[in-house]
Amino acid sequence: MRVLVACEYSGRVREAFRARGHEAWSCDILPSEEWSTKHIQGDVLEHLGGLRYNLATFAKRPWDLIIAHPPCTDLAVSGARHFAEKVADGRQQRALDFVQALMDAPCERIAIENPISVISSKIRKPDQIVQPWMFGHPETKSTCLWLKGLPKLVPNEDSGHVKAHMMTLPVAERNRVHHMPPGPDRWKERSRTYQGIADAMAEQWG
Numbered sequence: 001m002r003v004l005v006a007c008e009y010s011g012r013v014r015e016a017f018r019a020r021g022h023e024a025w026s027c028d029i030l031p032s033e034e035w036s037t038k039h040i041q042g043d044v045l046e047h048l049g050g051l052r053y054n055l056a057t058f059a060k061r062p063w064d065l066i067i068a069h070p071p072c073t074d075l076a077v078s079g080a081r082h083f084a085e086k087v088a089d090g091r092q093q094r095a096l097d098f099v100q101a102l103m104d105a106p107c108e109r110i111a112i113e114n115p116i117s118v119i120s121s122k123i124r125k126p127d128q129i130v131q132p133w134m135f136g137h138p139e140t141k142s143t144c145l146w147l148k149g150l151p152k153l154v155p156n157e158d159s160g161h162v163k164a165h166m167m168t169l170p171v172a173e174r175n176r177v178h179h180m181p182p183g184p185d186r187w188k189e190r191s192r193t194y195q196g197i198a199d200a201m202a203e204q205w206g
Contacts, residue, residue: 001206002051002061006044006068006102009033012193013067016202025051044068045098048105065109065150065205068102069193071095075117083118096122103146109205112146113193119146128152134159135196138166141177143197153200 003024005013011032017024018038025038027047032039040047050060073079074086074095086092099119102112112119120126126144133139134155145153156162166174 001064003065003067003206004044004047004051004063004107006048006066007070008193009039010192011036011039012195012198013069013201014038016195016198017206020202020206022202022206045101048102048107063105063107065111066102066105066107067111067113067201067205069113070099070102072114072117075099075119076115077117078115092118099123103148107148109149110147111150111201111205114144114146116142116144120144130155130197132194132196133163133166135194135200136162137194137196138162138169139174139176139194140166141194150205153197153204156196156200 001017001022003014003017003022005017005024005026007028008014008026009028009030009032011026011034014024014026014036025040026032026036027040027042027044029042031041040051048063048066050062052060074091083092096119099112099114100123103110103123116129124146127147128145130143130145130153131139132141132143134153136156136158
């Protein structure tokens with residue numbers, strides 16, 4: 001499969017698919033954290049129709065699957081106290097327009113990933129909400145998936161045991177993402193895809 005992982009700088013989802021033999025590319029305005037010839041640094045909207053064969057031709061190779069992680073800064077309900085300002089200056093609408101453009105990409109299989117956000121009320125409700133503990137990580141972080149042409153992700157067989165173990169941990173540990181200390185890279189760490197979820201996407205959607 002030809003897979004585009006939009007708005008990903010970590011390469012986790014890209015590499016999960018590549019490890020299973022797929023032609024996967026990531027695209028983000030940021031450079032890849034680990035240098036890769038399979039990362040496109042730039043505006044993903046310019047690449048939704050496919051990837052050029054080479055620099056000498058504009059012939060496109062269409063994507064079989066697009067997985068997108070649009071920025072949640074202006075959308076997540078965790079920042080609701082700033083919504084009035086973001087609505088007034090147009091930031092939230094621009095973020096929603098970007099999400100809609102990803103949803104409308106010319107591809108039969110699309111997954112949009114975001115935390116609990118206004119996408120649910122302004123565009124449509126998610127098809128699924130997953131948690132890290134469903135895929136091997138004893139932590140909580142509600143992650144919404146808006147799906148087109150794709151099945152819902154199936155949790156790991158031992159997810160119940162992982163959740164039970166998680167509930168024995170201190171609150172700060174099982175809610176690690178929400179208790180990260182302030183810092184310039186906090187937003188990057190909070191937005192990073194859990195490896196177990198990346199692997200589940202590659203195994204089940206690939």
